[in-house]
Amino acid sequence: MRSGHITGSKNLPFTELLNENGTLKSDKELANIFLAKGIDTTLPIINTCGSGVTACIVDLGLKVLGAEKSKVYDGSWTEYVRNCYSFFRGQFQNLISRLINGTSQVRSELSLF
Numbered sequence: 001m002r003s004g005h006i007t008g009s010k011n012l013p014f015t016e017l018l019n020e021n022g023t024l025k026s027d028k029e030l031a032n033i034f035l036a037k038g039i040d041t042t043l044p045i046i047n048t049c050g051s052g053v054t055a056c057i058v059d060l061g062l063k064v065l066g067a068e069k070s071k072v073y074d075g076s077w078t079e080y081v082r083n084c085y086s087f088f089r090g091q092f093q094n095l096i097s098r099l100i101n102g103t104s105q106v107r108s109e110l111s112l113f
Helices: 027-036 053-062 076-100 105-113
Strands: 046-047 070-072
Touching: 027 053, 046 053, 046 105
Parallel strands: 046 070
Antiparallel strands: none
């Protein structure tokens, strides 16, 4: 599987939310971590990871802070990359074909990729 990230996502490894003994950090520490990452806990938040498992720890940290609009995308990166790759592969092949054939609109559309 390819490595990467979901477009528009922010990176917050779950380990940053834990103390050395594996317990969740204090509310104040959690709030500071999310704030430093530019995450507004009042907005809807979708937590992801490779498979959906460790995203649950980030979601727990948000729930402790009262983030009611926080959810886990349990398909996470695995599902996202599989579905998007299939869709964009067809779209990209279509654009390349049009580029080869001299279609003028293609250059602006390539910025989508």
